Amino acid sequence: MATMSAAVLYGQNDIRWEKVELPEPGDSEIVVKVRATGICGSDLPRVLGKAAHHYPIILGHEFAGIVETTGKSVTRVKPGDRVAGAPLLPCHACKECSSGLFAQCRSYSFIGSRTNGSWAEYVVLPERNAIPVPEGISLEEAALFEPSAVALHALQLAGFGGGANVAVLGGGNIGLLVLQWARILGAGSVTVFDLEEERLARARSLGADNTVLSLAGESFKESLTLTGGRGFDFVLETAGSTVTINACFELAAPRGSVCFVGTPTRDLLIPFQRFEKLNRKELRMTGSWMSYSDPFPGTEWKMTAREAAAGRLNLRGIVHHKLPLSRIAEAFEAYRDGEVKGKILLLPQE
Numbered sequence: 577m578a579t580m581s582a583a584v585l586y587g588q589n590d591i592r593w594e595k596v597e598l599p600e601p602g603d604s605e606i607v608v609k610v611r612a613t614g615i616c617g618s619d620l621p622r623v624l625g626k627a628a629h630h631y632p633i634i635l636g637h638e639f640a641g642i643v644e645t646t647g648k649s650v651t652r653v654k655p656g657d658r659v660a661g662a663p664l665l666p667c668h669a670c671k672e673c674s675s676g677l678f679a680q681c682r683s684y685s686f687i688g689s690r691t692n693g694s695w696a697e698y699v700v701l702p703e704r705n706a707i708p709v710p711e712g713i714s715l716e717e718a719a720l721f722e723p724s725a726v727a728l729h730a731l732q733l734a735g736f737g738g739g740a741n742v743a744v745l746g747g748g749n750i751g752l753l754v755l756q757w758a759r760i761l762g763a764g765s766v767t768v769f770d771l772e773e774e775r776l777a778r779a780r781s782l783g784a785d786n787t788v789l790s791l792a793g794e795s796f797k798e799s800l801t802l803t804g805g806r807g808f809d810f811v812l813e814t815a816g817s818t819v820t821i822n823a824c825f826e827l828a829a830p831r832g833s834v835c836f837v838g839t840p841t842r843d844l845l846i847p848f849q850r851f852e853k854l855n856r857k858e859l860r861m862t863g864s865w866m867s868y869s870d871p872f873p874g875t876e877w878k879m880t881a882r883e884a885a886a887g888r889l890n891l892r893g894i895v896h897h898k899l900p901l902s903r904i905a906e907a908f909e910a911y912r913d914g915e916v917k918g919k920i921l922l923l924p925q926e
Contacts, residue, residue: 577597577598578597578598579595579596579597579598580595580596580597580598580696580697580698581593581594581595581596581696581697581902582594582595582596582634582692582695582696582697583634583635583636583695583696583901583902583904584596584632584633584634585622585623585628585631585632585633585634585635586631586632587626587631588623588624588625588626589623589624589908591623591904591905591908593901593902593904593905596634596696598698599692599698599699599700600645600700601645601646601647601650601700602647602700603647603648603649603650604647604649604650604702604703604704605646605647605650605700605701605702605703606643606644606645606646606647606650606653606659606700606701606702606703606706607643607644607645607646607698607699607700608639608641608642608643608644608659608661608698608699608700608701608706609641609642609643609644609697609698610639610640610641610694610696610697610698610699610901610924611640611641611642611715611716611719611923611924612639612640612641612714612715612716612718612719612921612922612923613636613638613639613640613693613694613695613719613901613921613922614636614638614639614719614720614722614723614919614920614921614922615636615638615907615911615919615920615922616637616638616722616723617748617749617750618689618839619635619636619688620908620911621841622635622689623635623908624908624911624912628689629689629690633689633692633693634688634692634693634694634695634696635688635689635693635695636687636688636693636694636695636696636699636922637661637663637686637687637688637689637693637694637722638663638694638719638720638721638722638723639660639661639688639693639694639699639719640658640659640660640661640709640715640716640717640718640719640721641658641659641661641694641699641715642656642657642658642659642715643655643656643657643658643659643706644698646703647703649703650703651703652703652704652706653703653706653708657706657708658708658709658715658718659706659707659708659709659718660706660707660709660718660719660721660722660877660881661687661694661699661701661705661706661707661722662701662705662706662707662722662725662867662868662872662873662877663686663687663688663689663693663701663705663722664678664679664681664684664686664687664705664866664868664873665684665685665686665687665690665691665702665705666678666679666681666684666868666872667681667682667683667684668872670682670683675870676869676870676871676872678868678869678870678872678873678874679865679866679867679868680865687699687701687705695901695904695922696901697924704872704873705873707721707873707877707881708881709881710881710882710884710885711885712885713881713884713885716892716895716898716921716923717884717891717892718881718884719921720891720894720895720919720921721877721880721881721884721891722867723749723750723753723894723919724753724757724876724880724884724889724891725867725868725873725874725876725877725880726750726753726837726864726866726867726876727750727753727754727756727757727837728753728757728867728876728879728880729864729866729867729868729869729874729876730750730754730812730835730837730864731754731757731758731761731810731812731835732869732875732876733835733862733863733864734810734812734833734834734835734860734862734864735833735860736758736761736763736810736833737761737762738761738762738763738764739762739763739764740763740764740809740810741763741764741765741767741802741803741808741809741810741829742758742763742764742765742766742767742808742809742810742811742812743766743767743769743799743808743810743811743812743827743828744758744766744767744768744769744779744784744812744814745769745791745811745812745813745814745815745820745823745824745827746769746770746813746814746815746820746838747768747769747770747772747775747776747778747779747787748770748775748814748815748918749894749918749919750814750837750838751768751770751779751812751814751815752768752775752778752779752782752893752894752918753894754812754814754837755768755779755782755783755784756782756783756889756890756893757889758810758812759783760883760888760889765785765786765802766783766784766785766786767784767785767786767787767788767799767802767808768784768786768787768788769787769788769790769791769796769799769820769823770787770788770789770791771789771790771791772917773789774917775917775918776788776789778893778894778917778918781893782890782893782894786799786802791815791817791819791820791823796823796826797826799827800827803829806829806830807826807827807828807829807830807832807857808827808828808829808832809829809832809833810832810833810834810835811824811827811828811832811833811834811835812834812835812837813834813835813836813837813838814837814838815838816836816837816838816839816840816841817838817840818840818842818844818845818846820838821836821838821840821844821846822846822847822850824836824861825846825850825851825853825854825857825859826850826853828853828857828859829857830857830858831857831858831859831860832857832859832860833859833860833861833862834859834860834861834862835861835862835863835864836861836862836863836864837864894918894919895918895919895920895921896916896917896918896919896920897910897916897918897920897921898920898921898922898923899920899921899922899923900922900923900924900925901922901923901924901925902925904922907920907922
């Protein structure tokens with residue numbers, strides 16, 4: 577039996593670097609040698625908590641690498657090609673999939689949460705999930721195509737148009753990518769809100785017109801002066817907290833658009849006075865889930881590759897630290913200690 581090394585999660589805070597069986601591709605699948613893989617915020621409760629779907633599991637859904645082997649029906653890619661991976665595994669047969677709503681598939685699976693993922697030397701995926709990586713983009717950058725596509729998908733769902741004033745609540749990885757996409761798509765101005773100056777400094781370096789070191793209180797209210805007191809045309813909530821979700825009702829302009837990208841992990845309390853603003857302002861609100869559109873995997877992925885290749889999308893700008901994949905346990909120690917202010921990339925140990 578051929579083997580590879582992988583970070584296998586056995587339970588809460590129990591991740592082990594060990595040998596496992598090397599995956600074999602099905603007829604329409606490819607095996608990719610992982611050259612870079614990220615840690616997503618959604619991975620934290622799976623490793624630090626008890627949110628994994630099952631054990632043991634190899635997590636990791638942000639990745640890029642080099643095609644190693646292909647199934648006999650594969651025609652679009654070949655060994656040696658550089659690819660990023662789209663992790664969603666929709667059925668491609670239900671009504672939702674037929675309508676291009678792949679993230680709402682009734683029976684989807686997902687690389688790195690429901691099936692084994694990229695925290696390993698190799699990962700297997702369908703040929704249609706492979707995104708060619710243009711020349712001039714490193715595989716480290718390509719490993720971040722997935723969070724970029726998430727950010728762009730949210731702006732598309734919100735109906736974003738050029739010239740608008742944008743508020744981004746939360747300066748984490750997705751917030752910084754929303755900031756960049758809003759700039760690329762022609763925002764009039766982008767204001768980023770966060771509670772940490774280090775994150776706001778990074779936001780400014782990536783093109784934020786304004787930053788606000790608050791998510792509530794007086795400085796929060798004063799931020800409305802940035803729009804002449806009217807409020808923001810588009811509000812993107814990326815933190816998933818009660819404070820930021822409540823702030824959306826205050827920050828949005830009349831007939832403004834609000835998109836909820838962050839995922840709450842506990843019950844929310846929204847006072848009726850806040851919720852009433854939804855009616856009085858006639859706000860448009862939507863949620864955003866993952867990063868897919870028709871044709872699969874979607875324009876979000878194609879645009880990410882294009883804009884990164886053109887130098888307009890700075891994927892390196894969100895990276896906080898790099899570690900050998902074999903030392904992944906150290907990454908989660910840093911998360912537990914609150915030391916991580918951006919994306920951690922995991923790389924093979926040469």
